[in-house]
Amino acid sequence: MDIVIQNELPSAAEREAVDAVLGPPGTSWEGSLQASERDRRVARGGHAARARRHLLLPTLHALQARVGWISRGALNYVCRRLTIPPAEAYGVASFYALFSLDPQPPVVAHVCTDVACICRGSQQLVAELERTVGPEGAHPGNGQAVWHESPCLGMCEHAPAAMLTVAGEDPREASVGNVTAQDIAGMLAGGAPPPAPAPLVPQQGDPSLRLLKRVGVVDPDSIDSYRAHDGWQALRAAVEMGPDWVLREVSASRLMGRGGAAFPTGRKWEAVARNAKRPHYLICNADESEPGTFKDRVILENDPFFIVEAMAIAGIATGCERGYLYLRGEYPLCWDRLVNAITVARSRGFLGQDILGQGIAFDIELRKGAGAYICGEETALFNSIEGYRGEPRNKPPFPVDEGLFDKPTVINNVETLVNVPGILMEGGLRYAEIGTEGSTGTRLFCLSGRVERPGIYEAPFGITLREVLELAGGVKDGRPLRTIMLGGAAGRFVTPDELDVEMSFEATRRAGVSMGSGVVMVVDDTVDLPAILMRLAAFFRDESCGQCVPCRVGTVRQEEALARLVDGRPRGSVEQEYALLGEITQSMRDASICGLGQTAADAIESALRKLDVFETGGRR
Ligand SMILES: Cc1cc2nc3c(=O)[nH]c(=O)nc-3n(C[C@H](O)[C@H](O)[C@H](O)COP(=O)(O)O)c2cc1C
Ligand code: SF4
Numbered sequence: 223m224d225i226v227i228q229n230e231l232p233s234a235a236e237r238e239a240v241d242a243v244l245g246p247p248g249t250s251w252e253g254s255l256q257a258s259e260r261d262r263r264v265a266r267g268g269h270a271a272r273a274r275r276h277l278l279l280p281t282l283h284a285l286q287a288r289v290g291w292i293s294r295g296a297l298n299y300v301c302r303r304l305t306i307p308p309a310e311a312y313g314v315a316s317f318y319a320l321f322s323l324d325p326q327p328p329v330v331a332h333v334c335t336d337v338a339c340i341c342r343g344s345q346q347l348v349a350e351l352e353r354t355v356g357p358e359g360a361h362p363g364n365g366q367a368v369w370h371e372s373p374c375l376g377m378c379e380h381a382p383a384a385m386l387t388v389a390g391e392d393p394r395e396a397s398v399g400n401v402t403a404q405d406i407a408g409m410l411a412g413g414a415p416p417p418a419p420a421p422l423v424p425q426q427g428d429p430s431l432r433l434l435k436r437v438g439v440v441d442p443d444s445i446d447s448y449r450a451h452d453g454w455q456a457l458r459a460a461v462e463m464g465p466d467w468v469l470r471e472v473s474a475s476r477l478m479g480r481g482g483a484a485f486p487t488g489r490k491w492e493a494v495a496r497n498a499k500r501p502h503y504l505i506c507n508a509d510e511s512e513p514g515t516f517k518d519r520v521i522l523e524n525d526p527f528f529i530v531e532a533m534a535i536a537g538i539a540t541g542c543e544r545g546y547l548y549l550r551g552e553y554p555l556c557w558d559r560l561v562n563a564i565t566v567a568r569s570r571g572f573l574g575q576d577i578l579g580q581g582i583a584f585d586i587e588l589r590k591g592a593g594a595y596i597c598g599e600e601t602a603l604f605n606s607i608e609g610y611r612g613e614p615r616n617k618p619p620f621p622v623d624e625g626l627f628d629k630p631t632v633i634n635n636v637e638t639l640v641n642v643p644g645i646l647m648e649g650g651l652r653y654a655e656i657g658t659e660g661s662t663g664t665r666l667f668c669l670s671g672r673v674e675r676p677g678i679y680e681a682p683f684g685i686t687l688r689e690v691l692e693l694a695g696g697v698k699d700g701r702p703l704r705t706i707m708l709g710g711a712a713g714r715f716v717t718p719d720e721l722d723v724e725m726s727f728e729a730t731r732r733a734g735v736s737m738g739s740g741v742v743m744v745v746d747d748t749v750d751l752p753a754i755l756m757r758l759a760a761f762f763r764d765e766s767c768g769q770c771v772p773c774r775v776g777t778v779r780q781e782e783a784l785a786r787l788v789d790g791r792p793r794g795s796v797e798q799e800y801a802l803l804g805e806i807t808q809s810m811r812d813a814s815i816c817g818l819g820q821t822a823a824d825a826i827e828s829a830l831r832k833l834d835v836f837e838t839g840g841r842r
């Protein structure tokens with residue numbers, strides 16, 4: 223698309239979609255079709271325009287949902303409304319995979335071809351789709367529908383998975399699990415998607431569950447059901463006892479962040495609470511785009527009031543009056559349930575200006591990502607909310623000093639936050655007795671791939687990987703285990719003789735592996751391992767934000783070298799390709815700005831080192 227777009231006009235539907243988010247334009251300066259008295263006096267700009275920039279992403283979402291793509295005229299209108307230079311708005315819109323800047327049919331099926339789905343037949347599914355419906359990107363039938371391959375949709379326990387989006391006056395979105403080529407063909411022909419699959423919590427009913435205890439038990443749309451299952455007790459205690467008490471208990475619990483970096487939550491909360499700069503912001507990071515990860519989705523879909531209560535406690539403790547919940551764009555059911563939970567909680571006095579009648583203010587705003595893994599990185603997430611490209615910032619300054627809108631910000635993962643109500647109810651010191659010395663509490667594990675009982679599992683830190691695998695019934699059909707991808711795409715592969723590694727931050731660090739986001743993706747002897755590695759390489763190449771050279775170029779070179787190995791045509795020998803990959807790995811680790819580039823080679827490097835993938839010089 224040419225970025226000189228001044229002459230293009232929006233359609234009536236596009237205007238409507240933008241105005242539904244921004245309100246009607248006041249003057250011709252903002253694109254109003256009606257001349258107004260204020261035209262001669264008012265031109266929005268400077269500070270006022272910058273203050274509305276954060277509405278860019280929601281406005282682009284509204285256009286995508288209404289029309290199915292973002293035209294030049296529509297983008298032009300957005301630029302006038304928000305006083306954003308067209309090149310910048312184009313840069314933002316083109317950053318996100320879920321936005322299309324080219325004409326696209328209203329019905330789109332996003333078919334997951336990522337690692338857990340490969341283990342569960344997505345390659346065969348795609349081949350059948352190509353045969354029966356047509357190639358990716360083709361418009362079958364009446365041209366009203368299209369299918370695209372997609373990275374992990376966070377539905378790995380129900381693999382193979384897909385997501386349907388239908389644009390229009392009444393836009394619809396749905397996640398589909400255990401999908402077949404016939405299901406997809408039916409949806410592309412205008413049929414309704416199959417119903418959402420029930421949560422897979424094989425431990426349901428186990429009294430030791432702490433984070434999953436209400437999943438599949440409560441009615442996720444009912445605040446009364448939540449209250450009847452211990453809901454709101456911790457928030458009441460926090461309001462009664464005050465912020466210092468909450469901070470003391472959280473610090474005493476030694477709760478470590480579950481988003482990947484394992485940072486002590488109490489330290490983060492204390493730093494923001496004591497920061498004199500105002501306002502403070504809270505962010506719940508629900509971007510969850512790490513391939514193989516679905517734990518946050520299971521909680522948000524099935525126990526949405528839990529995160530509302532946890533965020534309210536965090537906000538009160540750290541002096542935040544506003545919290546943002548940033549949800550990945552591929553979680554439509556979570557979105558609906560969270561909209562309901564936040565609205566109902568506000569109407570019952572658990573959020574708003576006067577929480578529980580005690581004059582305390584805290585409220586939550588939902589924000590939706592648009593298909594960019596990097597937006598889970600905390601500073602990229604700030605940029606995304608603020609209406610900029612989701613590119614990570616340099617650190618320092620750290621978020622506790624300068625985060626969202628350059629203000630002190632607490633950002634935590636969903637799983638981290640939902641530990642807090644339990645900590646307050648039983649006391650931080652008691653909580654710290656669960657797990658290990660350096661890793662207190664329980665951990666959620668996302669079991670997928672060739673495992674007998676895929677789903678989400680909860681166990682105290684200290685359990686071994688072997689025990690986690692046994693909880694899930696072992697390898698599917700009793701086949702031999704080839705490897706486990708532990709921690710996600712940014713994690714590492716482990717071999718069958720490493721299964722006794724203890725699942726704690728300290729033990730995994732010692733063993734040179736990582737629990738990451740709790741991914742345990744099981745690979746047996748039936749899985750096309752080179753295809754998995756190629757998919758990982760493609761994922762990092764696609765998801766690199768491109769802002770620093772080692773990552774932008776390194777992820778491409780890594781994929782090229784791997785492709786040569788998979789094709790059985792190494793440049794020189796296999797050993798020479800391995801040496802080249804080693805150099806690329808080292809450069810990315812040493813010189814990338816953020817964790818994406820620093821870990822983009824970890825899984826592939828560990829597979830090549832431990833699994834003899836290319837011992838025959840090519841694909842098996
Ligand atoms: C590339 C990348 C992606 C990330 N994605 C997520 C994510 O989806 N969810 C998350 O909670 N943290 C993610 N993180 C970690 C966040 O930057 C941050 O450390 C985390 O949200 C802090 O919360 P915690 O202290 O509760 O773990 C990601 C980090 C990187 C480098
Ligand atoms: S390491 Fe990669 S994702 Fe991170 S800032 Fe650099 S280019 Fe972007």
Ligand code: FES
Binds near residue numbers: 373374375376514515
């Ligand atoms: S949903 Fe397909 S890999 Fe996660």
